[in-house]
Amino acid sequence: MHNERKLVIHIGNHKTATTSIQKTLFANRTHLRKQGFELFSQNMDGSLRRMGNIHPWIKEHGNRRVIHADLPEALGALTGNIILSSELFSWVFNEHEIHKFQRGVAEYFGEICIVSFLRRQDQHVISHYQQASKKGKIHAAGFYAQGNTALPPFRDHYYAYLDYNRRVGYWANAFGESSMVIRLFDTSELKNGDAVDDFFAAVGLEILHRPKNKNESRGFEVTKINHLMNHQQVKQFIKKHLIKYLDNSGKSLPSRNEAETFYNYFRQSNKLLNQRFTISEREYLFSDDFSMYPETPADLWTEDSANQAILHLLAGIKELPLASEEDIALLKGCASALVFEDPEISRHLAELVERLQAN
Secondary structure (H helix, E strand, O other): OHHHOEEEEEOOOOOOOHHHHHHHHHHOHHHHHHOOEEEOOEOOOOOEOOOOOOHHHEEEEOOEEEEOOOHHHHHHOOOOEEEEEOHHHHHOOOHHHHHHHHHHHHOOOOEEEEEEEEOOHHHHHHHHHHHHHHOOOOHHHHHOOOOOOOOOOOOHHHHHHHOHHHHHHHHHHHHOHHHEEEEEOOOOOOHHHOHHHHHHHHOOOOOOOOOOOOOOOOOHHHHHHHHHHHHOOOOHHHHHHHHOOOOOOOOOEOOHHHHHHHHHOOHHHHHHHHHHHOOOOOOOOOOOOOOOOOOOOEOOOOHHHHHHHHHHHHHHHHOOOOOOHHHHHHHHHHHHHOOOOOHHHHHHHHHHHHHHHHO
């Protein structure tokens, strides 16, 4: 019976160990089945997504995200209880879109649980903006204002994503407050101080296999240069090469006052969210401790740090390959394709490939 089935939807947020949760879900697929749950982790053509998420089902539409209309039916086609995860759900800012999704899945599931992890806004943005520096084409890179400081300059459109009371409230309005499981991404609040353990405990499931996860945070110089290369749309293979020559130590952090000023844009909203859902004993939901930040900004160039970065870049440019591996493979393929049609051009291309490989 449809009304006896349960659906668990993990909607993020970004930078709250979502990748670790998804990897753990995928690694425990068999164990999940023994507990009565099937992990939905597939592409739209039905092929398996080994990352454990459903990102392709949440599409970009202009400057916003929409949930694919076929997702409820695809979930309903599976048997038993279903669990799925994608932090891209947190880019869906349209309440009508969420209500439409709710009506779709309600046809197949009698019980629906929406799980969301929230991180204090200043800490969230510092981590999210750093991630945007790594991959210039991800949505976050375009969402935040361009710059290369630890905190991007505040813009009004940040409210759409960082006003948790409004955005998480959309899901509660659609699915009902009793369907919401809201957790704080704070080691003092998480089970064993770990988001993966906390997630599985929150949805009543056990972990058998625990994949290793590496910390991907980056240092001061790498982060700032990455932002600048993204702004200039430097090709990925060039970025990948130059990063190897950059220093990856230190942290890019705003001053304590800058972090508090940024957070204050959302403090009242957090209070309203806590009043609605009673998430924390703290009135404003999150801790007011900003002692992890320095008194003065630690995200600005000095004469010494700028000179060091320039020297590292010049060392990388000196050894920069003339072409990427993909370019060389393409030229090699063209040389092979032209062997009979135009042997002379084929020979010239083959010679060019040899020179590029030698360099």
